[in-house]
Amino acid sequence: MVARTVADCMTPAPTTVDASDTLRTAAQAMAAEDIGALVVGSGVQTVGIVTDRDLVVRGLAEGLDGDARVQDVTSGRLVAVGPGDPVEVAVQVMRDAAVRRVPVLDGDVVVGIVSIGDLAVERDPSSALADISDAPPNG
Secondary structure, eight states: OOOOBGGGTSEESOOEEETTSBHHHHHHHHHHHTOSEEEEEETTEEEEEEEHHIIIIIIGGGTOOTTSBGGGTSOSOOOOBOTTSBHHHHHHHHHHHTOSEEEEEETTEEEEEEEHHHHHHHHOTTSHHHHHHHSOOOO
């Protein structure tokens, strides 16, 4: 089945972290779930995504420690798509914003996360990116 909407290829119910949580808390959540990105909220509002790369490049490399806050390393600009959006919209949003993952929002509620790897698996299953994205973790 070819994915027609974001809902067809997103990861539902993504792991979330609050913007006020520590980098240590975010890193521990990523390790426990064996994932590289968390959806960031502030209260009931989704404000972005924090990645393992953000923790290292914007956090550790800049001298922050594990007690710094997720909001200190999260981009201030939210880019998101809806579950009913066509896959092509997600591709364009990622391309325009130069991001690899976006939260999927149904109104104000986060219902998923979609990555460039998810889209590669759906759009071109024989591509190298699809192969890498579909492979089990090497952890």
